[in-house]
Amino acid sequence: MTPTITAFQRSPDRGRGLARDMPVRWALEEVGQAYDVRLVSFSAMKEPAHRALHPFGQIPTYEEGDLALFESGAIVFHIAERHAGLLPDDANARARAITWMFAALSTVEPPILELATARLLEGDKPWSKERLPLVEDRVRDQLKQLSVRLGDDDWLDGGFSAGDLMMVSVLRRLNRSGLLDEYPNLSAYVARGEARPAFKRAFDAQLAVFTAASTG
């Protein structure tokens, strides 16, 4: 059965692939699962029909028969659990890959989200200039520790896994901040993720939505 995901009708990042449908598309491409996409407008996202699928009125959602999920992390995990390619077979290695999924979303991402909020929602506030360096330092705290752990390895724990997929997705939010450049092994790690054919297919697919909306 072909699952259906939702994505922004007009991507607020102008096709840079930072919306949360991107990790889901990437996971589906990694495992070779075809999928349908239903585009949702900002107003429709807040309507009861969409909220029945996503209580927080966001994208992505995932529908497959009578199963409906939301949360990109949960959807990626669901895909990883049901298809080969994103979680190791060995039980301990599998548990560690899942740990990195949670670490990406629960430890590394919160200060990155705070930085985005500081720029997008508080960029015009009188405290913005003085406060931004504090927020950036909190991002650096996590990047530094992640950089040490990654070291010279290609991926966080052995082969590429759903943990790397989520971590690269989270770190990509920093692409324009310059912060990632301070940690060359993390920059290379993100580039390694972005170079995967499955990433490229997913990226092109979401970009095509933005391009079509812009020219349509």
Added chain:
Amino acid sequence: MTPTITAFQRSPDRGRGLARDMPVRWALEEVGQAYDVRLVSFSAMKEPAHRALHPFGQIPTYEEGDLALFESGAIVFHIAERHAGLLPDDANARARAITWMFAALSTVEPPILELATARLLEGDKPWSKERLPLVEDRVRDQLKQLSVRLGDDDWLDGGFSAGDLMMVSVLRRLNRSGLLDEYPNLSAYVARGEARPAFKRAFDAQLAVFTAASTG
């Protein structure tokens, strides 16, 4: 095999059960799994021996034979996967319970963490008084939507699950903020979680560590 978790030698919340060993203890109590606790000082948490277990130098960690995990969400999931009681048997219901785990950590918690940061790390900044209401409103945005979804139900999706365990754990960080009181069904939901015998055993165990450290 009895797993070993790590916890703060001296809890920074003075035994209020807001440290991240609490959801792990709670999960272990829910499934009836005995566990050992190794207490770690703030300085030892940053040492290489502990960082080998937890790359971000935090608690909790989870060791069981040759498996070592970190991240409370990942550890709770590991426990839930291996023991009955925290995830439904039905495949779709199980996927939805996992979705709520991710929603707790990835959607509901980030603004709550930002509020804690605003108070603890930026409480003395000149912008604190003017900025705090903005941060609180971002927390309210999520609480309101969660409140609508929960409605009159006892738990987020059928019976109590690991999703509720994580969500209640996340919401408990707001206990002293007054924000939860604005959503009576969420207050009642948290109280319902805290009333579970397994929660109480876990809470008492972590409080005993603080009490012993204070009087020892």
